[in-house]
Amino acid sequence: MPTARIFQHPKNAMQSGRARTDAWTLEFEPAEAKKPDPLTGWAGSGDTRGQVRLEFPTAEAAIAYAEREGLAFTLIAAPERKLKLQAYADNFK
Structure with a gap:
């Protein structure tokens, strides 16, 4: 059974916007470890699920999707x- 993580991105520390x-x-979650390609040396794997990232407006919508598709999931709180x-003025005390 594939496993997934449900999380909310934190604010970028390098920018002021949210x-x-x-x-x-x-x-x-990755199903297999990455290994270097013999020709180029780049890291890669045969697991194509690592390229999929779905966004939802609420945590409840993401949980409902995971349950509907039969995915085991871990909810990481924001x-x-x-x-x-x-x-x-505190700078001059």
Whole structure:
């Protein structure tokens, strides 16, 4: 039985925007290890499910899809946002 991960992307630390952080992603776990190609040396495998990434508007929609398709899944909770509120005047104390 294929297994999948359902998770929500955290905010990118290098940018201030929060685009695409509200969508939930279903991603399949790798079924086989990657091995180097003898000709090019690039890592690859015969598992094509590793290329599939599905996005859902809510976690419930992703869970419903996984249950409907008979997938075992792991739900990874979204990380908590921690706000560090600071006044500009605090820099001069």
